[in-house]
Amino acid sequence: MLRRCCSNTELHVNRYVQRRFSCSMKEQFMTPRNMRMVRHVDGFHRNGMKMSSICTASSSKSQTSIPNSSVWKRFSSSTSGSSAVAAASKKEGTEVSDMFFDNLGTMFLSAIAITIAALVRSSYSSSNRIAARDALEEETELDPLEIHELQLANGPELNKEVMGDILNYFVTQNGEITAQKMTYTSFVSQVLHVMRKKYDERFTIQLGHLLDRLALKNVQQQRQLTNDDNNNNSGNGNGEDDDLLDLDLLLTILSVALHGSITDRVDVLFQIMMSQQTTQSDVKDYAPESHLLRMITNLQKTCQLVPDAQILETEGRKYPLQQYHVGTPHEMLTIAKESQKEKISQ
DSSP, X not given: OHHHHHHHHHXXXXXXXXXXXXXXXXXXXXXXXXXXXXXXXXXHHHHHHHHHHHHHHHHHHXXXXXXXXXXXXXXXXXXXXXXXXXXXXXXXXXXXXXXXXXXXXXXXXXXXXXXXXXXXXXXXXXXXXXXXXXXXXXXXSSOHHHHHHXXXXXXXXXXXXXXXXXXXXXXXXXXXXXXXXXXXXXHHHHHXXXXXXXXXXXXXXXXXXXXXXXXXXXXXXXXXXXXXXXXXXXXXXXXXXXXXXXXXXXXXXXXXXXXXXXXXXXXXXXXXXXXTOOSGGGOOSSOOHHHHHHHHHHHHHTTOSOHHHHEEEOTTOOSSSOOEEEOOHHHHHHHHHHXXXXXXXX
């Protein structure tokens, strides 16, 4: 018992000595400075453990997310192709812009040259039109001022009603107007006969020499045409027949002296065309195209058409400069029909 108690006592003493020694060692080495170092080392160790775990997790995640080599090749090839296309388009746009800016002066000078050429061409074309109009005016026997004086001098006696009486007289005496031909002197004597029966025996046409000029010009043109035909046919013409003029042309010459409005003049010309109908069944409310063409020809011969309306563009001679000519009755009638259709459509 005594030995057991001694051993127990020795055990307790040893434990007490160990505890005291450990406490004294802690008190000796665990100073405030050493405690801070221990905490720093401990924190670094813990952080290092966390960083190692994070790196391990990220490496494993990256290994799982990396695609296989074929997918990566396709992705790389697609990105490289798109980048090549973008680079090519950028290069092309740069080349186009460079071409524009490099030739800016040339383009500007070309535009100026084209504008100047268009203006010069328009000027020369206008000159050709003016030249054609001047040539027609030189051939015109009466100018507008003389025609106006002639109409004023014969008013109000030579009006629409008197012209109707003269027209009825020739239709009654000789029948169809178109088939009649007579000399100018014979025509004037019959006209004066009708007018003197209506007014006075001393009645006469004022400024009649202007009408004489128109008639003489048409007689000369007819003689020239006859001579040309005789030279081509090697024949001899009859001088008396060369002086004969168509009755509708003579009536158109007389209408130049008509005193009245434009409507009255148009009505008289229409009556002249309608008097060319041979029978009652041929009489209509409108004149045939053949009569219109014949009347336009008579108006051209008697200087009753405006020169500007007779000057037309020559087809097929537009370049390099537009050429003009005096229009034929058929051309002017075609233009009148087209303009009338446009008015009706509007």
